[in-house]
Amino acid sequence: MSFDVDVRHRFRSGTVAALAFQSGAGLTALFGPSGVGKTSALAMIAGLLRPDAGHVRVAGRTLFDRTTNVPAEQRRCGYIFQDARLFPHYRVRANLLYGAGRAAGAGMTLDEVSALLGIAHLLDRWPRTLSGGEAQRVAIGRALLSGPAFLLMDEPLASLDRPRRGEIMELIERVRDEVGLPILYVSHDRGEVDRLATTVVEMGSV
Numbered sequence: 001m002s003f004d005v006d007v008r009h010r011f012r013s014g015t016v017a018a019l020a021f022q023s024g025a026g027l028t029a030l031f032g033p034s035g036v037g038k039t040s041a042l043a044m045i046a047g048l049l050r051p052d053a054g055h056v057r058v059a060g061r062t063l064f065d066r067t068t069n070v071p072a073e074q075r076r077c078g079y080i081f082q083d084a085r086l087f088p089h090y091r092v093r094a095n096l097l098y099g100a101g102r103a104a105g106a107g108m109t110l111d112e113v114s115a116l117l118g119i120a121h122l123l124d125r126w127p128r129t130l131s132g133g134e135a136q137r138v139a140i141g142r143a144l145l146s147g148p149a150f151l152l153m154d155e156p157l158a159s160l161d162r163p164r165r166g167e168i169m170e171l172i173e174r175v176r177d178e179v180g181l182p183i184l185y186v187s188h189d190r191g192e193v194d195r196l197a198t199t200v201v202e203m204g205s206v
């Protein structure tokens with residue numbers, strides 16, 4: 001099993017974010033309308049928001065339960081956001097290698113990741129000179145090079161125009177099929193989900 005998740009968090013405002021699902025290999029899409037709690041669920045899986053109760057197990061490793069709470073930086077989670085969030089004062093190469101040194105048993109080299117994502121020609125560029133799609137490729141590369149055990153993608157296409165979306169979707173398919181890491185992918189776009197998902201988890205209103 002890739003993801004075995006049952007989490008719940010009540011914010012001080014009284015709003016409850018809750019999610020329970022299990023899924024196998026490949027890409028699991030969390031699908032649902034804005035405000036249903038998708039980002040909060042990812043934050044609980046990443047270790048950025050502590051669940052009030054439940055468990056988080058990924059690829060057989062318990063990250064959270066009644067007696068365990070692995071700190072975020074030890075969860076080996078590659079997190080990809082809507083916007084690339086590159087470090088503006090580092091060139092692409094240094095952005096890609098950020099975190100690579102800390103990774104235990106990182107599976108892929110800079111050359112392998114650059115070839116997979118088609119970014120070898122961008123290594124000496126500054127982030128401000130990249131298009132949105134290029135920046136998102138680099139963000140995916142940075143996540144892969146940090147030696148992750150799994151990837152979390154929070155609407156990674158949301159800030160891109162339509163042609164760029166197609167390109168990045170192709171790339172995510174390659175990562176899904178060639179890298180073999182469990183991926184949890186948040187979206188409110190049915191077309192994206194139908195194309196990319198191995199498993200769909202629909203989140204309704206809370």
Ligand SMILES: Nc1ncnc2c1ncn2[C@@H]1O[C@H](COP(=O)(O)OP(=O)(O)OP(=O)(O)O)[C@@H](O)[C@H]1O
Binds near residue numbers: 038
């Ligand atoms: N820190 C917080 N304090 C209080 N309420 C919060 C907090 N973070 C999120 N919420 C609320 O929890 C609910 C779920 O929010 P969340 O961002 O997880 O949803 P989402 O499905 O990811 O939505 P979107 O697609 O718009 O990002 C919303 O009602 C939101 O207002």
